[in-house]
Amino acid sequence: MSIDNQVFLQNVIIGLTVGGYLALIALGYTMVYGIIELINFAHGDLFAFGFFISLTIFAKINPDIPLHGANLYLLLPGVAILTMLLTGSLNLAIDQIAYRPLRKAPRLAPLLTAVGVSFMLEAIYAIWKGPSQVPYPRYFPKEDYINNEKVISFFSKLGLDITTWRIVSFTTKDLFLFSVTIPLVIALTLFIDRTRVGKAMRACAQDREAAMMMGINVNRIIATTFFTGGALAGVAGMVWGLYINSGRFTMGFEAGLMAFTSAVLGGIGNIRGAVLGAFIIGMIKAMSDSYIGSEWTRVVIFGILILMLVFRPSGILGSTQSIEKL
Amino acid sequence: MTTLLEARGVSKAFGRLIAVDTLDYTIDNNSINSIIGPNGAGKTTFFNVVTGYYKPTTGKVLFNQHNISGSRPNQLTRIGIARTFQTIRLFNNLTSLENILIGMHHRLKASVFGDIFKPPPVRREEARAHEEAFQLLEYVGLKGYEEHTAKFLPYGHQRRLEIARALATQPKLLLLDEPTAGMNPNETQDMILFIRKLRDERDLSILLIEHDMKVVMTISDKVTVLDYGKKIAEGRPSEVQKDERVIEAYLGRRALEMLKK
Ligand SMILES: Nc1ncnc2c1ncn2[C@@H]1O[C@H](COP(=O)(O)OP(=O)(O)OP(=O)(O)O)[C@@H](O)[C@H]1O
Ligand SMILES: [Mg+2]
Numbered sequence: 001m002s003i004d005n006q007v008f009l010q011n012v013i014i015g016l017t018v019g020g021y022l023a024l025i026a027l028g029y030t031m032v033y034g035i036i037e038l039i040n041f042a043h044g045d046l047f048a049f050g051f052f053i054s055l056t057i058f059a060k061i062n063p064d065i066p067l068h069g070a071n072l073y074l075l076l077p078g079v080a081i082l083t084m085l086l087t088g089s090l091n092l093a094i095d096q097i098a099y100r101p102l103r104k105a106p107r108l109a110p111l112l113t114a115v116g117v118s119f120m121l122e123a124i125y126a127i128w129k130g131p132s133q134v135p136y137p138r139y140f141p142k143e144d145y146i147n148n149e150k151v152i153s154f155f156s157k158l159g160l161d162i163t164t165w166r167i168v169s170f171t172t173k174d175l176f177l178f179s180v181t182i183p184l185v186i187a188l189t190l191f192i193d194r195t196r197v198g199k200a201m202r203a204c205a206q207d208r209e210a211a212m213m214m215g216i217n218v219n220r221i222i223a224t225t226f227f228t229g230g231a232l233a234g235v236a237g238m239v240w241g242l243y244i245n246s247g248r249f250t251m252g253f254e255a256g257l258m259a260f261t262s263a264v265l266g267g268i269g270n271i272r273g274a275v276l277g278a279f280i281i282g283m284i285k286a287m288s289d290s291y292i293g294s295e296w297t298r299v300v301i302f303g304i305l306i307l308m309l310v311f312r313p314s315g316i317l318g319s320t321q322s323i324e325k326l
Numbered sequence: 327m328t329t330l331l332e333a334r335g336v337s338k339a340f341g342r343l344i345a346v347d348t349l350d351y352t353i354d355n356n357s358i359n360s361i362i363g364p365n366g367a368g369k370t371t372f373f374n375v376v377t378g379y380y381k382p383t384t385g386k387v388l389f390n391q392h393n394i395s396g397s398r399p400n401q402l403t404r405i406g407i408a409r410t411f412q413t414i415r416l417f418n419n420l421t422s423l424e425n426i427l428i429g430m431h432h433r434l435k436a437s438v439f440g441d442i443f444k445p446p447p448v449r450r451e452e453a454r455a456h457e458e459a460f461q462l463l464e465y466v467g468l469k470g471y472e473e474h475t476a477k478f479l480p481y482g483h484q485r486r487l488e489i490a491r492a493l494a495t496q497p498k499l500l501l502l503d504e505p506t507a508g509m510n511p512n513e514t515q516d517m518i519l520f521i522r523k524l525r526d527e528r529d530l531s532i533l534l535i536e537h538d539m540k541v542v543m544t545i546s547d548k549v550t551v552l553d554y555g556k557k558i559a560e561g562r563p564s565e566v567q568k569d570e571r572v573i574e575a576y577l578g579r580r581a582l583e584m585l586k587k
Contacts, residue, residue: 195441196427196434203417203428210415213377215403215432215495224438 006167011286017174017243019282020181024236025259026266026274027188028091028229034205034269035225038099038110042117044256046091046230049121050237051247052129054083055136066141076139080180080235087234088227095226100219118253125249133248136241143172173243180239184232185275192271197224205269258285261305267315276316330355330499330531331376335385336395337555338371345371347555348385353499353531358521360534360542363552364575369535370412372552373501376533377409378402389499404432406498410488410505412535418477422468422487425476426459429494459494466490466520482513489520493528500524501533506541514538518545543567551575 001009025047032040057079063071098117102110145151146168155162192198203211204221212218240255241247262281266273281301288297308315333351337344345368353359361369374380376387378399386395394402408429417425434455440448463472466486471479476487485505492500505521506514518541525532536542542549543563551559551566553575559566566572 191442195438196431196436197438197441199420199424199428200431202420206417206419207415209379209399210411210417211428212399213379213403213409214429214491215400216428217400217432 001165001168003167006165007290010168011290012283013168013170013174014289015283015286016279017177017282018285019279020177020185021236021240021243022255022259022262022282023185023275023278024181024232024239025255026262026278027185027271028233029256029260029263030266030268030271030274031201031225031229033263034271035201035208035222036099036103036110037107038114039260040229041111041114041256042094042121043091043229043233044252044254044259045118045121045125046087046233046252047237047240047255047259048125048247048249048252049090050083050087050234051136051241051251052125052134052237053086053234054079054238055129055134055241057082058137058139063139065137065139067139068141072141080238083234083238084231087237088229088231091230091233092223092227095223100222118256122249122252129249131249133246136245136247138245140173140176140242145170145172145175177239177243180235184235188228188232189271189275191228197221201225258301261301264305265308265315267317267319269319270315270317273315273317273319280316328355329353330390331533332388333372333376333385334388336372336375336382336387337384338368338375338380339383344555346375346382346552349552349555349557351550351557353533354547356525356529356531357547358525358532358534358545359548359550360536360546361550361552362536362539362542367552368555369552370503371555373409373503373533373535376499377407377501400432403495403497406496407501408492408495408497408499409501410485410492410503412503412507414481414484414488416476416484416488416491419475421473421475422463422479422490423456423459423472425487425491426462426494427455429491430455430459433496462490462494463487466493482509485509485517486520493524497530499531499533501535503535504537505534506536506538514541517541521545 025044028043028046029040032038032043061075061079063075067076094117098113099110102113146162146165152163192201200211200216200221201224203214203216204218208218211221237247258281259278262277263274264277265280266275266277268274284300284304285297288294288300292300313319329352331351331353333349336346336349336351338346347368349372351372361372363369371380375382378394378397378401382395386393388394389402389405389407392405394405417428420428434451436448436451444452460472463469466489468483468486468490471483476484479487489500489502489505502521506517509517521532521534522545524530534542534546546563549561549563549566550557551569551572558571558575559569
């Protein structure tokens with residue numbers, strides 16, 4: 001394979017990994033917007049919370065680095081579940097304390113509150129973990145699946161010579177990231193499509209008052225939505241930590257903006273749209289970082305956001321409510 | 327005959343506008359009750375008070391002798407109050423079947439866990455719910471439309487689906503806000519027969535807002551006339567029809583004088 005093709009292939013892999021964790025964050029944005037028409041600006045900071053709290057849990061347990069054996073197969077999922085529960089609960093609490101009293105207020109009120117919550121969370125993280133980059137230990141073993149003796153000999157038996165694929169790498173970490181993000185995205189979509197609570201969520205998203213008058217406890221549905229969205233953002237933060245191995249108290253802001261853009265791109269309020277948008281943005285980011293220059297990536301992404309808002313505010317797959325209503 | 331619902335001195339004010347003004351109102355079991363009145367008379371607002379969407383500014387509402395003022399709409403659905411809307415408010419992106427299942431939501435017991443892993447009892451409950459939903463759709467004349475998305479149904483079918491969704495909650499009191507609005511005479515006639523059938527077959531009372539006098543006079547056990555939030559007449563259709571204040575409220579004083587001549 002030529003160098004150019006290898007670079008491209010590597011960028012595709014990066015795009016998919018970025019898309020995966022963005023999708024987990026974007027889902028929370030879109031679900032909350034779908035139900036209470038709130039752009040939850042603090043949502044990205046839940047992602048950061050997932051990063052910090054999982055780091056804290058690991059530090060308490062203090063396992064050998066990298067994780068192996070039982071630690072890899074039991075401790076890791078355990079920490080992931082605990083992180084999801086804690087981040088989900090935090091999001092639930094934020095909603096109950098900060099947004100619920102404003103349910104009938106004009107839309108700008110909860111929106112500004114969300115901005116305020118975001119500042120508060122970031123300030124808390126800065127005090128808790130310090131204002132500089134926080135290292136996340138390399139708990140997850142990294143092994144390349146492509147530049148690897150066994151794999152090379154396996155492929156050569158099939159008549160494929162991959163020894164020249166020096167630039168491409170697909171590591172255990174990539175596999176780990178996909179095996180967390182993709183099943184969760186699918187599980188959430190199935191949950192919303194197939195289950196009774198999911199149906200109730202969709203009903204609330206379409207007409208909250210009518211849903212209430214059909215006997216649905218709308219407050220409980222909203223709470224479920226915040227919990228689920230928070231849990232997904234939380235696990236995304238943990239996966240990011242294990243993958244990138246560093247983060248900072250403001251990390252939620254940047255990730256949140258990209259996830260928000262993904263949600264708008266796909267059609268805010270639309271579950272599949274958020275996933276599609278996340279993978280498109282992930283891919284654009286990877287390509288832009290590599291071919292245009294990473295200093296331009298934000299310009300490219302937010303340029304797309306602006307164009308989308310101007311020319312097709314309901315997004316690629318169509319939003320449940322147009323964002324114009326904001 | 328026993329009383330199902332009783333409103334005592336119920337008012338609802340929006341700022342200085344008093345949309346419903348110290349209204350006393352009762353509904354007997356198994357009866358069809360109509361509320362008529364000019365636009366803005368407060369009919370829909372009264373619905374919104376009865377269904378718990380608004381808390382009355384003064385007065386209280388009793389349902390089966392229990393005070394329900396201040397209860398939330400979803401709580402009232404559970405104890406047997408259901409409604410349709412003046413402008414159709416279906417869950418447009420859901421299928422007919424799913425719309426009905428939403429109406430049953432509060433009666434199904436599966437927890438979130440049961441919902442995800444679907445052990446046999448949950449599966450059985452789901453199967454029963456589906457069967458009931460199919461029957462209900464057939465009952466309102468929508469057999470074969472189970473998988474149609476609500477927003478693509480013809481208008482008359484949407485009205486029926488909305489009623490079926492309300493019936494799915496198993497109401498004792500069904501509130502219909504202008505169910506024949508936008509219907510042609512044939513469809514209206516069908517609706518009249520259907521509303522009667524509901525009262526006779528499903529052991530419920532109906533509270534109806536309706537502008538079509540033919541409908542009101544044909545099916546009501548009791549007609550109440552509202553004007554500026556106040557009750558100005560009440561009685562059997564034949565009584566109300568003759569009431570001067572009603573004619574005046576509807577057609578104006580001049581018309582009344584002309585009729586008298
Ligand atoms: N949420 C609200 N806020 C302020 N005023 C309201 C509100 N809802 C209704 N009103 C006012 O209360 C009065 C009664 O309205 P309502 O909708 O109950 O009338 P209606 O009898 O149902 O009329 P129509 O036959 O046109 O449906 C009207 O003057 C209306 O403008
Ligand atoms: Mg009305």
